[in-house]
Amino acid sequence: MSTGEYMDSGRDDISQFYLSHLGGQWSEKLVVECPFCRSRGVAPGKLVVFLNRESFFYGYFRCLNRCVAGGFALWFAQLAAIPLAEVPGYDHTRWENRIYLKYAGDNINEEIQSYQNRSSGAIDDYFGQRSISTAARRELQVGYNGRYLVYPYIQEDGNCYSARCVHPENSSDFFWHGNEKFTRPPYCLFNVQDIARCENGALFLCEKEESLLALKQLGFPGVAVADHNLFEELNPELFAYIKTLFIFVANSPESIKSARKFASRVGYKARIVSWPPQAPNNYTLVKLAADSGENFSGEVGAMIRKASSFSPFRPPAQEFRLFRQGIARQGEESYRKMASGFSLLDRAIGGIHGINVIGGGPKVGKSTFVIQIASEMSRCKIPVLYYDFENGRQKIYQRTLSRLARMDLAEMIAGGCEPGGADEFAKACGVLEKMLFYWRIVNDRKITPELMKKHIEFIRHETRSDYTVVVIDSLHKLPFKEFAEKRVGIDAWLRQMESIRDDLQVSFLVISELSRGEGGAYDDLPHLGVFKGSGDIEYSADNAMVLFPEPEGTGSTPGDRGNRLHLVASREHSPGIVADYRLDFPYWSFVEKRAE
Template sequence: MRRRNHTDSIPRTMDQVEHKTPPHDAQAEQAILGAVFKDNAAMAAVRDTIRPQDFYLEQHQIIFEAMVKLADQGVPIDLVTMMDHLDSAGLLGEAGRVSYLCQLIDATPTAENARHYARIVRGKTKRRNVQRTIEWLQEIALADRGDEEELEAVLSVLIREVRQGIDKNPSLNFIGDFIDEAAEHLDGKYDGLPTGFPEFDYKLFGLAGLTILGAAPKVGKSVWALNVALNVARKGGVVHYYDVENGRPLVMRRLLSNFYSKTITQLKNERAWQGVAKTDFPTAIPGFHLCTEHAGMKPDVIHREAQKIEGKDVLIVLDSLQKLPPLEKQRRDSIDRWLRELEQIKHDVKITILLISELSRGEKETHYRNPTLGAFKESGDIEYSMDMGLQFTKAQGESGNMILHCVANRTGESGPIATYSYQDFKYWRWAEVPQRGGAGMGDRA
């Protein structure tokens, strides 16, 4: 798989730009990698300055990203561990194989200058960003489209990007510069993925970032996540659904029941649906992909698969956090590690992640009535990692309905969000109870 560099999407509009290699320093990139091999302490000296994406050469991106992962795991970074990691991820060939790794070590005389090399590489990244922005300006100038106000707005944004690319740190901006951006956000132009539940989408602008959903056992949190995933796929989005909780047969039965509005018993007894299911079912949700095998549920594998579809409406669902394959010896450490890895995936690939979590069993009835952030099982890093936290509680009275609460939200409303009925649960489908003032994301003016 080819990784995307900063300059991959640059529009070429002039011959002299077409053939000019973007700014980079291959020797400085090699020196950083060689320095880390020679002295792992060099990693701490460079990580606060550069990221894998700052390397211009693809094989250097792959190697440095592997170094970061090994460092996060507390694994020494040497030729043996690097070969093992890259080989397990299927990236050894793209990284240049053993001969190139040895070349990096031999070509670096000392690890003492690693921080200086990192500054050089970061500087080249900024220059590539400036080049990209200037070329976009050329594209706009030569294109015969857009009115004057639109061009001025675009120019304002791109000029700020040039300044940020040159400055050591992103420049401070006048608050008035962001009014239009804020207005567009409120108008729904930067909403998250529509869930298919109008009240939820109206109040929370859809699903975005890393969202963690918790509830007591057997309440229906997996079904809610499946409903959301099915709706995203029906709208043309891409879904990667990882399930270690229920298994492939059960997930498929629920999907088919929901899709055809038939109970599991009806699906079993009626055969007519099978004749068309192989064509109309996948045709309706072509972007839905399911994984129930532990081998496919590794952070680097999930990351790599997500990178293949970057830029689309993408939802990753994981069910559930506490049952994901362990990454550390201690359960709590493994959960915290998973959360860090998912955060990194979210930031790197700009996708939406819905993660299902158990609640602390000892407080089951309390959480049924009073949702709290601390209710999430092993909640240590959860509250710091999530962009949004959701929990189901029982509605008062005899209705049997469930209320979905937002217990944490970086970008908007919290508190009771929507009420759900079990009336269609025989089809493994939640029914959102209409509330006054509710409107779908697409219905807002």
């Protein structure tokens, strides 16, 4: 039997439960004689049970006479004196762990009853214009004290300890009557009993009692708060056993913001009902009911069907659109500009994208190598954040200016006094000054991932750029005060870099120390295991590289020094030798050449 045939035959658990106790033939909308009307002194009416499994209200029942409050299967079992263990989905531990509130003090039940009996023709007209029947008002025991509408906040124990009294023509004119304790969360939920009635099902959470009345007129279950500001104090655990929570608020920025904040606390089960684009500002369900008349049910139904869940994931259509945009971006000039300035390196790794870790022993020129890349990228108007814990910004600027002007430090201090030197020096200074708009050096040793994100957002906004490069010099000098072991701290930082890379389209250049080999030397052949203090580099790095001295390049003069860059691991590219880099002494730069 196919799934569809199984469902149509009424053999799913919930359908079978209702059919076994009510009789009749399975239908998406089962209609039978209400078994509760007679016992409540009401002429027999019809009970409707919704059995469409694709509906959020699958298993919801309601009496068209409103002899009992509607709800889902567990509530039906309680009304019909059926053992709860027979109800599909019953979990006794839920009932044991349910939040039970304490009630104390005198109730105002008799006053509420008297207010119900005082409703006038004017009040009937008031609600009639809003398509709300007397039966719906009576279900929620709404009354009138001669001037104010009285909304009783009946608690789970069936008693009322407080009521909100609202002027019918001016909702800002209101006051609370009764015990003040019951005017604040968790007690100030209007019609709170519907939460228990809707366990394992769907429920509405509304702003304003009138909005809930409008939904009750249509037969929906729900609760309400008096004002959207109360969402902030509402405990999401109250709705722990609700499968789907629809949130319906006024069409105002403040109400929608409050709803979103609360939905983020509730999680995936929350679905905010959005207003159509043409809806007026501050529009409410009651106003919609008054304006749409007989079409009200259809209007609300359309809004409910379009309600989207508060999901931690993007909608599939948006996800696909962003994927296509990502492919398109890789063909744009701004993406291609993410180059190191070393042609052989860019060819080996496809430019500076993702997390790139560069390891090397002490004094091999790691910082000089990365400073050259960072400064050249900023020269190409790519924003670069350089987190330096090694050299200090003055030394970084001096080395960069030395490379740009082709002068050593002594010449720069002298102002470039060699023939033509002053002009070259001034030109290089002008270039460096322009670069600093895109290149920000940070020496703060209290850097955190949150602060780093703020820096990224600032420089991206300042430079109006889609991309950012973050340089870390070095990984082992990042602050780890929250971790007892440095290795744990390093791995935690790598996890943060992965998140920043993915969320903010950021590329990283990260300098790492190497572990010593046998005898304390740094002469092991380059491989992933030579990185010091982190087993996570092999998982986090998009490209892992090692700058390794050439045996023949350890000459007696600085100009003879050479390094060979090895790509030891990559997600997208083949490992191997990248190129050789000769130190261009004394100008603090490297010259790239093909490895022989």
